[in-house]
Amino acid sequence: MNEQPTTEVHMAFPTTDIVHQLAACAAETRYEDLPPEAAEAAKKSILDTLGVILAASGTEPAVRGVIDLVMESGGRPESSVLAFGGKAPAMAASFANGAMAHCLDYDDQTPWGQHCSSSIVPAVFAVAERQGGVRGADLIAAVAAGQDLFARLRRNVGWRKDWNLSTVLGVFAATAAAGRVLGLPGERLADALGIASMQSSGVMEVVAGTGSDLRAMYAGFSARGAVTAALLAQKGITGVPDVFEGGHGVFRTYFDGVYDREAILAGLGTDYQGGGTLYKPWPAVGTAHSHIHAAIGLMADHGLASDDIDEVRVHVGDYHDLMCRPLDARRAPSTLVDAKFSLPFLVAVAATRGTVRVADFLPDALRNPEVLNMARKVVPIADESLDWKMELPPGRVELRLRDGRHVTRTGTEVPGSTEAPMTWGDIIRKFEDCASAAASAPSPEQVRMAVRLVRDLDTSDDATEVVRALSAAPG
Numbered sequence: 050m051n052e053q054p055t056t057e058v059h060m061a062f063p064t065t066d067i068v069h070q071l072a073a074c075a076a077e078t079r080y081e082d083l084p085p086e087a088a089e090a091a092k093k094s095i096l097d098t099l100g101v102i103l104a105a106s107g108t109e110p111a112v113r114g115v116i117d118l119v120m121e122s123g124g125r126p127e128s129s130v131l132a133f134g135g136k137a138p139a140m141a142a143s144f145a146n147g148a149m150a151h152c153l154d155y156d157d158q159t160p161w162g163q164h165c166s167s168s169i170v171p172a173v174f175a176v177a178e179r180q181g182g183v184r185g186a187d188l189i190a191a192v193a194a195g196q197d198l199f200a201r202l203r204r205n206v207g208w209r210k211d212w213n214l215s216t217v218l219g220v221f222a223a224t225a226a227a228g229r230v231l232g233l234p235g236e237r238l239a240d241a242l243g244i245a246s247m248q249s250s251g252v253m254e255v256v257a258g259t260g261s262d263l264r265a266m267y268a269g270f271s272a273r274g275a276v277t278a279a280l281l282a283q284k285g286i287t288g289v290p291d292v293f294e295g296g297h298g299v300f301r302t303y304f305d306g307v308y309d310r311e312a313i314l315a316g317l318g319t320d321y322q323g324g325g326t327l328y329k330p331w332p333a334v335g336t337a338h339s340h341i342h343a344a345i346g347l348m349a350d351h352g353l354a355s356d357d358i359d360e361v362r363v364h365v366g367d368y369h370d371l372m373c374r375p376l377d378a379r380r381a382p383s384t385l386v387d388a389k390f391s392l393p394f395l396v397a398v399a400a401t402r403g404t405v406r407v408a409d410f411l412p413d414a415l416r417n418p419e420v421l422n423m424a425r426k427v428v429p430i431a432d433e434s435l436d437w438k439m440e441l442p443p444g445r446v447e448l449r450l451r452d453g454r455h456v457t458r459t460g461t462e463v464p465g466s467t468e469a470p471m472t473w474g475d476i477i478r479k480f481e482d483c484a485s486a487a488a489s490a491p492s493p494e495q496v497r498m499a500v501r502l503v504r505d506l507d508t509s510d511d512a513t514e515v516v517r518a519l520s521a522a523p524g
Contacts, residue, residue, distance in 0.1 A: 066291040066298070067310060068242050071201075073235035074318045075194040075225035080186035080507060083193050086324035088507070091192035093476050094157050096503040097328050098150050098170035099131070099519065100483035104332075104407055105152035106132030107488040109385055111262040112149050115269065119145045128178040129520045132487045139179040140276045146171035147272030151215075152265045153407065154389045155332035155483070160325050160467050161440055162335060164215045165199035166192070167268035168223040172275040176227045178513045183230055185509030195226030196323025201314075204322075206300065207307025210368070210437070216251035216271045217303055223275030231283055241278045243288020246299060248274025256390070257371045259378050265386045328471040330464040330479070331405040336368055336437075337395045339460025340444035344399040347448050347458045355401050355419055357450050361427045363396055364445040366435030373429040380424040385410045393427035394420070396446065407486055473504075484519075492523040 080088065105112055116133050119141045126136035130145045137145065150156055150167035157166045173191050177183040199222035203214055224245040228238040248271065255263045282288065293299045300308045331341060340363055347353070365373060372392035373379050380397075382388040388410050389395070397420045398409050408414060435442045447457040462468045471479075477500055484496045491499070495518055502515040 066294045067313060068290075068292050068294075069235070069239050070314060070317060071198055071225065072228075072239035072242055075191075075198060075229050076233060076235040076238045077318070078190045078194040078229060078321075080190045082318075083190065084321055084324055087193045087197070087321035088189055090324050090326040091189045091196065092503055092506055093328060093473070094166040094192060094196070094323075094326055095170055095188075095506065095515075096480050096500065097157055097476055098166050099499070099503075099515070100480035101151075101153055101155045101167075102131050102146055102149040102171070103487035103491070103519070104155065104483035105149040107486045107490070108407055108411060109149070109152040109265060111265055111386070112152060115145055115148045115266060128175040129516050131516070131519060132489055134489065134520065136178075139175040139280070140273050142178075143171045143175035143276045144269045144273035146175070146269075148266035148269030150272070151268040153332045153385075153410075154265075154334050155329055155407075156268075157326050157328045158335050159200055159203055160327055161203055162214075162437070163199075163203055163218075164268065165196060165219045165222045166326070168216070168219040168271040168275060169195040169199075169226045171268070171272040172223040172227045172279075173230050174513065174516055175272075175276050176230045176279060178516065180231060183512045185506035185512040188230060188512035189507055191226040191229035193321050193323050194229050195222040196326060197321040198222045198225045200322035200325070201312075201317075204439070205309040205312045206304045208304065211253050212303055213251035213253050213256055213267065216267050217249050219268065220245045220248045220271040220274045220278075223272055224278045227275050227279035228282065231279055233279065233282060237282045239290070240286065240288035241282035243290065243292040244281050244286060245274060245278035246289060246292050248278065249299060249303075259375070259382075259387050260384070262384075262386060264390065325467065327467065328465055328476055328479070330471060330475065332407050332410065333389045333395050333405055334372065336441055337372060337390075337392050337444075338463050338465065339441075340369070340392060340396050340446055341399040341405055341460070342463040343444060343446040343458040343460035344396045345403055346460075347446060347456055348400050348403065350458075351448075351456055353448070353450070355423055357452075358400070358423065358426055358448055359451045360449040361396060361400065361423070362430050362447040362449065363392055363427055364432045364435060364447070365392070365429045366432060366437060366442060368437040368441060369435060369444055370429060370431065376429070380427065381421055382415060385412075385415070388415055391424075392429070393424045396427055397421070397423035407482070490523065491519050491521075495519060495521065495523060
């Protein structure tokens with residue numbers, strides 16, 4: 050397992066802040082120069098994120114408030130609000146679509162955790178529609194550049210786990226991508242990243258706490274912040290020239306000055322690290338997937354039914370434990386958002402259903418007596434060896450059976466992980482399922498067309514054609 054970087058920044062700062070190298074790389078990224086795996090990951094992330102947005106529109110009640118606010122605020126109709134129809138100013142549309150993109154905790158993630166595509170994809174489509182004439186190849190390049198920047202920062206800062214890196218760093222990734230779509234030169238894109246620091250925020254209580262809708266929609270804030278920053282830079286507003294490495298910059302403020310500059314810049318412009326992006330088979334927080342997989346495997350391998358189980362012991366590290374506290378509330382979550390971050394509830398769903406689906410988080414499903422009874426049997430067992438450092442160790446589940454047997458399984462080779470990645474076929478099936486749950490579901494023909502347009506996006510003269518295909522009235 051890789052440990053956190055230990056490079057300490059002192060008062061002798063580099064002459065040129067790292068923001069300028071990162072901005073120049075993003076501005077100069079061309080589709081033709083991308084490694085095949087990075088280009089494919091960008092396309093997969095586009096289709097995957099659009100699908101999750103559609104599913105959230107029809108299953109998460111909290112998004113209605115966001116959509117109502119965006120629509121009643123008016124403004125120039127520049128960019129599409131997916132699933133609900135109509136257009137709004139680019140900043141507002143990116144907020145609406147971004148809020149839906151993470152709602153179901155079904156969006157993609159890096160191999161080290163955290164999400165960036167739910168900020169990047171809404172931002173790039175919003176500015177592409179506003180700008181007009183954006184080639185598909187350029188949109189792919191923009192997404193790949195944003196994913197690369199996020200991975201470089203995520204892997205090489207001294208994470209303390211008190212900041213929500215998906216938003217703290219995601220706004221910079223989305224800004225780099227939006228700026229690339231707008232064709233900003235390197236110096237202007239550096240300004241945009243400096244401006245984006247005004248929107249870099251998010252404490253982990255938003256993620257770990259219960260009873261709030263914010264955890265569902267936090268990507269909307271970073272997507273909107275990115276679009277705002279890129280458009281302001283396009284208008285000539287200057288940023289902060291030492292935004293990352295300055296004495297009061299991002300690295301000092303958020304990460305105690307601990308980061309690995311050399312590693313952040315290694316292979317910049319050639320090694321696009323978004324190629325390792327992972328896609329979720331289950332709509333739940335990724336840190337629970339190893340326990341979900343272990344529970345499904347134990348029940349299937351031993352032919353068990355719910356009544357066979359006396360106790361479910363989930364072995365947890367520090368971050369797993371966040372999903373178990375307070376235990377009574379986690380065993381019986383009251384909202385869709387809390388259910389998706391509840392390890393007892395998710396393991397109970399997996400054990401009783403043999404899978405985890407979008408439908409398992411609808412209001413009636415949260416009150417399912419069989420699932421709730423199983424959740425009451427879940428007991429967390431602390432294990433420091435499972436603490437999250439760089440990569441989160443796989444969780445372990447132990448079933449204590451009524452006949453006296455104990456069976457245990459560690460959640461390795463989890464579907465959607467680096468060891469068992471989702472294929473294009475898996476992602477297309479997921480997209481089809483997500484689209485069917487939309488507030489205004491696209492027709493089967495629209496779904497097929499959207500898949501084809503994304504698969505062939507590198508040959509398209511208009512990247513926003515896929516948004517129009519999904520936004521048209523079904524039929």
